[in-house]
Amino acid sequence: MDIVVCIKQVPDAASVKWDHKTGTLIRDGVQSVINPFDYNAIEAALSLRDELGGKVTAVTMGPPQAQDAIREAMSMGVDHGVVISDRAFAGADTLATTYTLSRAIRKLGSVDAVFCGKQAIDGDTAQVGPGLAVRLGLPCVTCVGEMEIMEGGAGLRVKRMCEQGYDVVEVGFPVLLTVLASLNTPRVPSLKGKMRARKADIPLWSAEDIGAQKDKIGLAGSPTKVFSTHIPKFEARREMLPGTAEEQVDALVDKLKEAGII
Amino acid sequence: MVVVDLEKCVGCGECEDVCTFGAISIVDEKAVVDPDTCTLCGACEEACPEGAIEIEGEDISPAGGMDLDAWRGVWVVAEFRHDRFAPVTFELLGKGRQLADDLETDLTAVLMGSGVGEYAESLIERGADKVLVVDSPRLEQFLDDVYARILADMAQKEKPEIILAGATAMGRAFIPQVATILETGLTADCTGLEIAPEGRDLLQTRPAFGGNLMATIICDSTRPQMATVRPHVLKAMEPDASRQGEVIKIDPHEDLLKSNIKVLESVMEEAEGPMLTEAEVVITAGRGVENPKNIALIEKLAHCMEGGVGATRAVTDAEWLPGRCQIGQTGVTVSPKLYMGFGVSGAIQHLVGMQGSEIIVAVNKDPDAPVFDVATYGIVGDVKDILPLLVRRICQERGND
Numbered sequence: 001m002d003i004v005v006c007i008k009q010v011p012d013a014a015s016v017k018w019d020h021k022t023g024t025l026i027r028d029g030v031q032s033v034i035n036p037f038d039y040n041a042i043e044a045a046l047s048l049r050d051e052l053g054g055k056v057t058a059v060t061m062g063p064p065q066a067q068d069a070i071r072e073a074m075s076m077g078v079d080h081g082v083v084i085s086d087r088a089f090a091g092a093d094t095l096a097t098t099y100t101l102s103r104a105i106r107k108l109g110s111v112d113a114v115f116c117g118k119q120a121i122d123g124d125t126a127q128v129g130p131g132l133a134v135r136l137g138l139p140c141v142t143c144v145g146e147m148e149i150m151e152g153g154a155g156l157r158v159k160r161m162c163e164q165g166y167d168v169v170e171v172g173f174p175v176l177l178t179v180l181a182s183l184n185t186p187r188v189p190s191l192k193g194k195m196r197a198r199k200a201d202i203p204l205w206s207a208e209d210i211g212a213q214k215d216k217i218g219l220a221g222s223p224t225k226v227f228s229t230h231i232p233k234f235e236a237r238r239e240m241l242p243g244t245a246e247e248q249v250d251a252l253v254d255k256l257k258e259a260g261i262i
Numbered sequence: 263m264v265v266v267d268l269e270k271c272v273g274c275g276e277c278e279d280v281c282t283f284g285a286i287s288i289v290d291e292k293a294v295v296d297p298d299t300c301t302l303c304g305a306c307e308e309a310c311p312e313g314a315i316e317i318e319g320e321d322i323s324p325a326g327g328m329d330l331d332a333w334r335g336v337w338v339v340a341e342f343r344h345d346r347f348a349p350v351t352f353e354l355l356g357k358g359r360q361l362a363d364d365l366e367t368d369l370t371a372v373l374m375g376s377g378v379g380e381y382a383e384s385l386i387e388r389g390a391d392k393v394l395v396v397d398s399p400r401l402e403q404f405l406d407d408v409y410a411r412i413l414a415d416m417a418q419k420e421k422p423e424i425i426l427a428g429a430t431a432m433g434r435a436f437i438p439q440v441a442t443i444l445e446t447g448l449t450a451d452c453t454g455l456e457i458a459p460e461g462r463d464l465l466q467t468r469p470a471f472g473g474n475l476m477a478t479i480i481c482d483s484t485r486p487q488m489a490t491v492r493p494h495v496l497k498a499m500e501p502d503a504s505r506q507g508e509v510i511k512i513d514p515h516e517d518l519l520k521s522n523i524k525v526l527e528s529v530m531e532e533a534e535g536p537m538l539t540e541a542e543v544v545i546t547a548g549r550g551v552e553n554p555k556n557i558a559l560i561e562k563l564a565h566c567m568e569g570g571v572g573a574t575r576a577v578t579d580a581e582w583l584p585g586r587c588q589i590g591q592t593g594v595t596v597s598p599k600l601y602m603g604f605g606v607s608g609a610i611q612h613l614v615g616m617q618g619s620e621i622i623v624a625v626n627k628d629p630d631a632p633v634f635d636v637a638t639y640g641i642v643g644d645v646k647d648i649l650p651l652l653v654r655r656i657c658q659e660r661g662n663d
Contacts, residue, residue: 063298087263091302094450098442122471124591125450127438130406134442139522140406142435157526162431163539163586163594164344165531167404170524182585219302219317223447223484226303227465229282229477240640245647252623253655255639259621261543261600262567262659 001054001173004105005045005078005115006132007038009062009069010122034069037117039186040179044147045115046077047184052153055079057108061089061100067202074197075189081200082108086207091219094127100217101128102135103210111136113156114176118143129178138176141169145180263318264295264302270314277306277315282475330462332421333485336362339413339427339437340373340385343404344530347381349540350428352388352498354491357455358426359389359499361464364457368392370422374409376402379511386507389499393509394420403525404432410439411518417444422486424464426455429490441488447481448488453495454478464489469591469614493539494597495618536570538587543569544598544619546589548612549576550605550626551645557582559649560604566657572596574612590615605645608633625649 012031045056058073058081060066070081084104119126133140146159155172207217241251256262273291285299307315338358341348362369371390373382382393396412427433429451441448454467463480464487470477481487545564564571573587589596590612597618604625617636624637625648634640
């Protein structure tokens with residue numbers, strides 16, 4: 001099995017501070033981490049390899065320091081990794097990103113399964129997985145909450161979760177899946193894995209290395225652009241209800257009666 | 263990349279101030295841009311009083327000079343599953359009607375499924391001028407690839423300038439495929455849509471950075487302009503049975519109906535009470551409920567008020583309530599008549615999922631909890647004191663134990 005897992009380095013939500021007065025991100029001390037859902041994608045890729053054999057390659061697009069994300073994936077057991085890195089990729093929206101990732105994955109050779117996290121927590125679009133599937137000509141199942149290998153190993157039987165329930169879906173290889181946090185529990189890196197990851201040579205592929213067309217990458221290849229930004233204002237309308245617990249509850253019940261809710 | 267003309271730059275720092283991403287610093291009285299941090303958003307270019315900043319490469323049109331005027335009309339993708347329309351379908355038609363009127367063009371609803379033809383009229387009642395119906399037994403189940411190919415094929419033929427769909431599990435699964443096939447822009451999870459004051463571009467507003475920032479996105483060089491829209495943020499029109507419209511049946515080519523995926527079964531889980539996203543009352547448990555025992559009281563209160571039970575991420579992570587109850591950035595968005603939060607501190611990631619509620623009641627021990635900033639009525643107190651009293655009072659009022 002040739003398995004690919006796409007990962008993304010994102011600012012650590014826990015360390016991101018926001019200056020609400022100026023509407024800017026306070027970057028001091030912000031750590032970059034692997035997008036949380038991508039750990040589940042890595043685990044899904046590794047468990048599939050453990051069952052069916054083969055190798056797992058982690059792919060990420062980002063600045064050269066995204067090598068850290070690849071090293072962490074390798075410490076968990078991923079076999080190979082590559083960083084697609086070029087200033088020309090800057091400003092990529094999801095359409096340009098799927099093109100870039102697809103060029104790199106094609107360069108890797110044949111592929112039987114691609115795993116992505118459900119979405120990245122910095123952009124929250126959930127668009128790269130399904131878009132990449134189209135680029136690679138693969139069937140796609142999103143929001144996978146359970147996964148098992150079909151009899152004979154010809155494909156996967158998965159639960160696709162939606163608002164009110166789930167679909168049980170069968171899909172043959174090759175396939176692209178986007179996975180939920182509930183799918184699995186990511187394994188902890190082993191000491192041996194950490195040693196191997198530290199020494200690993202992780203290639204950086206440029207736009208030229210993946211044979212990318214200039215008008216399909218970065219800002220030029222991105223049909224969506226940021227027109228403006230603003231800081232959301234929450235309406236200040238609060239009325240505090242004072243007193244003892246009994247008085248507070250009485251006051252609230254009166255307010256809800258006035259509003260016609262009870 | 264961002265290029266600073268050092269001749270023109272006076273080091274005033276305007277660009278540094280407007281950079282949301284902290285990518286610009288003033289070094290030796292000149293602006294220096296960190297290319298790895300910069301997202302090329304263009305805020306600095308706009309802000310520079312000296313015209314010293316330029317974003318290079320932005321004039322290359324991805325579609326190689328697409329004829330934008332060949333694309334006209336607004337489309338709304340209807341979501342019909344398990345014998346009913348997703349409510350977001352009607353909300354999209356309400357907004358789509360307004361956009362189509364602004365553009366002086368038609369509003370078309372696209373209805374795909376099996377045995378769905380008879381429901382086309384209700385889309386006209388909700389604002390559509392036309393309904394394109396693709397009715398096939400092959401569409402009984404939701405197949406991402408088939409739905410994507412059919413919609414993309416119709417869009418290539420009919421050339422709408424705007425396609426809107428719900429940011430539901432289904433919309434978020436197949437709409438990105440459609441945008442990729444059409445090689446056009448797609449904005450996820452929009453909360454606001456307007457036509458630009460000049461021209462016909464769609465201004466698409468969505469939360470970024472967990473709701474700390476609202477970003478308005480445009481797609482000005484390709485068509486169609488595509489957006490998924492969060493359920494419950496737009497207003498649906500009241501149905502008007504006198505509205506007239508045209509229903510057009512489309513028979514997709516056999517090749518488009520072939521799928522590589524097979525849906526064995528589609529299971530609806532019975533949730534107690536109304537669906538969270540549609541409930542008029544939402545009672546929410548936060549970390550401050552402290553004890554899973556208090557969850558039973560939250561559920562009882564929700565039951566008395568015929569409401570839904572919501573939770574913050576801390577509560578679903580602790581498995582005190584199932585994941586589907588999670589409200590916020592990585593959960594569902596609710597905008598009920600009444601939202602009550604017990605022990606909810608009000609992290610921005612949660613607030614973005616409930617700030618549209620009509621009345622917000624917050625109960626929290628900490629008088630400085632950010633939830634009070636958005637609350638209509640705030641009670642500083644311990645959940646374990648307030649909640650049992652409130653349950654008793656409200657269940658009495660409703661004559662319902």
